[in-house]
Amino acid sequence: MSEVLDAARRAKTAAAALAPLTRAKKDAALLAMADALVAEEQVILAANAEDVAAGRAAGMSEAMLDRLALNPARVRAMADGLRHVATLPDPVGEVVRGSSLPNGLEMRQVRVPLGVVGIVYEARPNVTADAAGLCVKSGNAVLLRGSASAYRSNTAIVDVLATAAVELPPNTVQLVPGTDRSSVEELMKARGLVDVLIPRGGAGLIQSVVTGSQVPVIETGVGNCTVYVDASADLEKAVAIIIDAKTTRPSVCNAAETLLVHAQVADTLLPLAVKALKDKGVTLHTDARASSYDATSVPVSDEDWAAEYLSLDLAVGVVDSLDEAVAHIRRWGSGHTEAIVTRDVDEARRFVKGLDSAAVMVNASTRFTDGGEFGFGAEIGISTQKLHARGPMGLSELTSTTYVVTGDGHVRG
Amino acid sequence: MSEVLDAARRAKTAAAALAPLTRAKKDAALLAMADALVAEEQVILAANAEDVAAGRAAGMSEAMLDRLALNPARVRAMADGLRHVATLPDPVGEVVRGSSLPNGLEMRQVRVPLGVVGIVYEARPNVTADAAGLCVKSGNAVLLRGSASAYRSNTAIVDVLATAAVELPPNTVQLVPGTDRSSVEELMKARGLVDVLIPRGGAGLIQSVVTGSQVPVIETGVGNCTVYVDASADLEKAVAIIIDAKTTRPSVCNAAETLLVHAQVADTLLPLAVKALKDKGVTLHTDARASSYDATSVPVSDEDWAAEYLSLDLAVGVVDSLDEAVAHIRRWGSGHTEAIVTRDVDEARRFVKGLDSAAVMVNASTRFTDGGEFGFGAEIGISTQKLHARGPMGLSELTSTTYVVTGDGHVRG
Numbered sequence: 001m002s003e004v005l006d007a008a009r010r011a012k013t014a015a016a017a018l019a020p021l022t023r024a025k026k027d028a029a030l031l032a033m034a035d036a037l038v039a040e041e042q043v044i045l046a047a048n049a050e051d052v053a054a055g056r057a058a059g060m061s062e063a064m065l066d067r068l069a070l071n072p073a074r075v076r077a078m079a080d081g082l083r084h085v086a087t088l089p090d091p092v093g094e095v096v097r098g099s100s101l102p103n104g105l106e107m108r109q110v111r112v113p114l115g116v117v118g119i120v121y122e123a124r125p126n127v128t129a130d131a132a133g134l135c136v137k138s139g140n141a142v143l144l145r146g147s148a149s150a151y152r153s154n155t156a157i158v159d160v161l162a163t164a165a166v167e168l169p170p171n172t173v174q175l176v177p178g179t180d181r182s183s184v185e186e187l188m189k190a191r192g193l194v195d196v197l198i199p200r201g202g203a204g205l206i207q208s209v210v211t212g213s214q215v216p217v218i219e220t221g222v223g224n225c226t227v228y229v230d231a232s233a234d235l236e237k238a239v240a241i242i243i244d245a246k247t248t249r250p251s252v253c254n255a256a257e258t259l260l261v262h263a264q265v266a267d268t269l270l271p272l273a274v275k276a277l278k279d280k281g282v283t284l285h286t287d288a289r290a291s292s293y294d295a296t297s298v299p300v301s302d303e304d305w306a307a308e309y310l311s312l313d314l315a316v317g318v319v320d321s322l323d324e325a326v327a328h329i330r331r332w333g334s335g336h337t338e339a340i341v342t343r344d345v346d347e348a349r350r351f352v353k354g355l356d357s358a359a360v361m362v363n364a365s366t367r368f369t370d371g372g373e374f375g376f377g378a379e380i381g382i383s384t385q386k387l388h389a390r391g392p393m394g395l396s397e398l399t400s401t402t403y404v405v406t407g408d409g410h411v412r413g
Numbered sequence: 414m415s416e417v418l419d420a421a422r423r424a425k426t427a428a429a430a431l432a433p434l435t436r437a438k439k440d441a442a443l444l445a446m447a448d449a450l451v452a453e454e455q456v457i458l459a460a461n462a463e464d465v466a467a468g469r470a471a472g473m474s475e476a477m478l479d480r481l482a483l484n485p486a487r488v489r490a491m492a493d494g495l496r497h498v499a500t501l502p503d504p505v506g507e508v509v510r511g512s513s514l515p516n517g518l519e520m521r522q523v524r525v526p527l528g529v530v531g532i533v534y535e536a537r538p539n540v541t542a543d544a545a546g547l548c549v550k551s552g553n554a555v556l557l558r559g560s561a562s563a564y565r566s567n568t569a570i571v572d573v574l575a576t577a578a579v580e581l582p583p584n585t586v587q588l589v590p591g592t593d594r595s596s597v598e599e600l601m602k603a604r605g606l607v608d609v610l611i612p613r614g615g616a617g618l619i620q621s622v623v624t625g626s627q628v629p630v631i632e633t634g635v636g637n638c639t640v641y642v643d644a645s646a647d648l649e650k651a652v653a654i655i656i657d658a659k660t661t662r663p664s665v666c667n668a669a670e671t672l673l674v675h676a677q678v679a680d681t682l683l684p685l686a687v688k689a690l691k692d693k694g695v696t697l698h699t700d701a702r703a704s705s706y707d708a709t710s711v712p713v714s715d716e717d718w719a720a721e722y723l724s725l726d727l728a729v730g731v732v733d734s735l736d737e738a739v740a741h742i743r744r745w746g747s748g749h750t751e752a753i754v755t756r757d758v759d760e761a762r763r764f765v766k767g768l769d770s771a772a773v774m775v776n777a778s779t780r781f782t783d784g785g786e787f788g789f790g791a792e793i794g795i796s797t798q799k800l801h802a803r804g805p806m807g808l809s810e811l812t813s814t815t816y817v818v819t820g821d822g823h824v825r826g
Contacts, residue, residue, distance in 0.1 A: 016743065099788060105781060195799050195800075216798065216800045237822030248824075248825060352817055354433065355815075356432070356525070363819065363822055369818075373514065374514070386528065386813035391816045400800070401804070402771060402803070402804075403805075406774075408650075410654075412786070413657060
């Protein structure tokens, strides 16, 4: 019998007991979990130090080591995250729609937990506490499958959380046993035990889960976002949005990777934008027309148009129309977030209607696609698929619904 | 190059042009499609007669031949279905939520079409027109993959619909070329071209699509529904609900397949229920305690508890508590619809909270789980999965959403 499937079976049992729990009990558990993280900080840091030492010995890059490393401030941030989730409304029990039917039946559609949520993620151990908190609040049992390099840290964190969560059914929060690829494979086959898998990490991880899983998947993350500067754009605002979207945090999925500029404003906008981007250290990958504004730029290739750089690189092109920009984005974009800078209401409307992305910004930076910015209070990831959830996912997106229909002996006949 | 993938590519192109279409244009197309079905009735009936003759020659059962056969009344019913869909509100453009964010950004979540919907279905050619109508109304291009036995009928119907739909982009409605298994396989691999696959038909078809598809799937249909008669039940209402749930249309997914009776009312309810059921020709599969009320019943097996009979058979058991009933349903049910008959408010509440089904009826027949009964105006199927849609799926369930965020040069910094 597989250890992973055993864990999934325990999770399914936990989910049944967790679903009807009151918000008060779930919040009490979240606060106890937060307190325990701080109280057991030394245990967690010791385990993490072993992971970091092993990572360093294995030649892990400094950037990766930084993502892996915990310190007292980061442990406290995890605890604060759990406390914050406790303050959010409980999505479970929310009535999504309801009506009295013509025959007198009272019908209501009510949010219920999904059941068992599997999260497959990389590096950062803080995801362990964040994901556990969101799942607990939304009434879901969670199977956490972190990376092998953080296994000791994750084991310590889950141990602390599970021990503290005395208000919750046993096995509500579990780390998936094992660190090799086969544990992910087993999760992907656990249809009937696991209700949804959410991969969080690099494109390779996400693709392998999305294409290989028999369990339903929510695809997250890949963001090849485009800023389009229209003929009527306010140039100052355009430059500010370009700089914000590209440079404030290039490693995240809502950062811009492509800039398209209407030919009518190329002469005025591009010199300003190129200078501002180069001042920030951005390398431009330009098409033939854009290249004339930056002597040091490199020629753009199809790989560039398709790339999620996650670095200070930007593909830049000049287009003759909004339709050309839309067609470009439909061809090369990842359907995450696009932005238009324009003063023309009709063009803004055409841009919004012409695209097929999770979010479209009008005169605002692509960086605003974020659960926190949208006021969801928390975020389990950003979905780039169309089913179930699209865009930033908060607590509601971790629920399903049930129709509850009450009658008085009603028969259909 | 595969013909199926070619069709999917054409559908994707159609979907981009279809998404921004106004309701007026879509409704005009639906009405034209309805008129054309009636006008071209002879062409459709001639093609159908060939399918029926081929089916009869191949030894198809009379029941299957009846499902396959069209006549003028059935063609008119298809046309009326399209006209009815034209009267329904357009789900596209509906604002699901929206707010002004603290920084002044105006955020709204708007329904948009899914894109390309693939429907894999069996026998009945009327599904061809019904599914096409719902997809057109919700702004989706549709790839219809009907059964081989109805291929001539479906070809004729799609030909008529596509020719009539001059208001719509070319290839909005397409029949998937080919009738062998490989065309389904290709649809299941068409990730990036097809946005969702909806299998409608027997459990075998659904399972093979659900477990094999790389395209997201909405699982429909299997209904092993239970009626539980609680200790406090009104016995007359209980019998009426049992008879309605089991006998009014035994071949559909919301028909009851299991009856559980609280031990306290077994002596009073079961004699009444058994007589009423046997009067309707129902065969009872009873556990040891229930068997004493029906000398002609057959012993129930685990296969019976798990079965979706779709026939005049019913598994019957006596339980000592509501909790035992809930545990039984969690173990053996398919998560479609369960009903409780009770006069006790607390027990009704515990039953609803204890289950994990798409619909729970309190003092009403399981047969009410239906898009028409719920007031959705139309139904593409009944989802038994938890992601995206659960329970009857109307037009809204054929949509995704996009966040549209409008600012005034907003940057996140």
